[in-house]
Amino acid sequence: MLDRKFVLENAELVKANCAHRGTPAEIDKFVELELLRKTKLSQAEEFNRQANATSAKIGAAAPAEREAIKEQGRKLREQKEAVQSEHDALDKEIAAILTRVPNMTHPAAPIGRDDQANLEIARGKTAIPTFDFQPKDHLQLGKIHDMIDFEAGARVAGAGFYFLKNDAVLLELALQQFAVHLLIKHGFVPVSTPDVANTETLHGIGFIPRGPETQIYSIENTDLNLVATAEITLGGMYAGQVLEAESLPLKLVGISHCFRTEAGAAGRASKGLYRVHQFTKIEMFAFTLPNQSDAVHEELRQLECDLFDALEIPYRVVDTATGDLGGPAYRKYDLEAWMPGRATAGEWGEVTSTSNCTDYQARRLNIRSRTKNEKGTQLVHTLNGTAIAISRAIIAVMENHQLADGTIRVPAALRLWMGKEFIGK
């Protein structure tokens, strides 16, 4: 959520930003309503002030005068209530508009209406593999080594769910160990989070559950939702808290399962593990001071690169265009890994995403920082980044490191945790 005062004072900037992002937003209406709300607020406060002053007189007043003063107080309260309810209605309407207004955008982010405008800014250290045989996709490889069972997943939970088996399980655990250990070395606090969160927390992060287009599973008869990412729980972890400035940046690495309905995703090119309803994810999250967030964003991007370089997976880094940014993101980088089994001759597939959300999430979650010996507090900045989304990382590992006979070479970084050099040998 943007700051009301900011929107009011920068209406044209905000409008232009909404246009770049392709998000229709009623900024003019917001300005009109917000100005009206402020006058209502002043009126209500003035009535309230008078009523408070009147009430204060009663205790000291002579008994004979009390009834008259009480009556006066009653009238003032009624007037206050009338104005207040007008104010509250406006406030609600304004909040609804503001919820749909996306974050401002980093000046360097490429401007464009969709992912066609995304800008490739770097490549990983590993070259795209050339095979002297017809490479298999991860489904074929998984079948050979009995690693993934979609049929059983469908029997138990429906399409889009799956069982990992045998070496896929070791691979999942190895990827987790590898990522978490590397991030601990970089000062991240490891956190295993709840897999559910209440609706308020989801709103704070910028998710809108329980709507027709929602990506979120909700639990019936409760206020709980299955999380789509540990970003939700890690951000919510410090909701309403005031962090000491000297403890920032605070970096967390969370482990959670992620659940997504993928409503509206039907028909989009995807097979196997690429787009599923549940997967495990290692997620980075950071709380920073405002002047730290750009640097930490670069750090998160670099760590994602380090992880995939170590996994010897070819990738490209993409600077996401304005029209393809999610609402809370100020800037977003994606890593797209080469997946030899996608399309006819391989294709890039998104494996990580890191966003600087500036104070957009912090404002609604009310996460602030306090600097020693300074008056007041300020909103922190929040950032998130995928370390490893297990299902997609497994695709990349299996398909890039396959050999002609169908065995899969385990990248050196994972061997300690996998306990073997090859899958299928």
Add this chain to the structure above:
RNA sequence: GGAGAGGUGGCUGAGUGGUCGAAAGCACCGGAUUGCUAAUUCGGCGUAGGAAGAAAUUCUUACCGCAGGUUCAAAUCCUGUCCUCUCCGCCA
């Protein structure tokens, strides 16, 4: 799941209808003083919103877990709810 107790400012903790944004202590900050690694003493010390001002600042509203209710007036009374603790039950 059952029974009980409790949620007050950074912390401890007082406060059962008006003079309470809230005593006191601790911590912290500033000054004074004493020549000794600290004591004494004085003062300050919450957050957010709004208005005025170039600014320091001033005025004002809200906030005593949260949401409602009663009342001219609520930290205080009522209802609901969440959380914490203790005991019991169940349990990986």
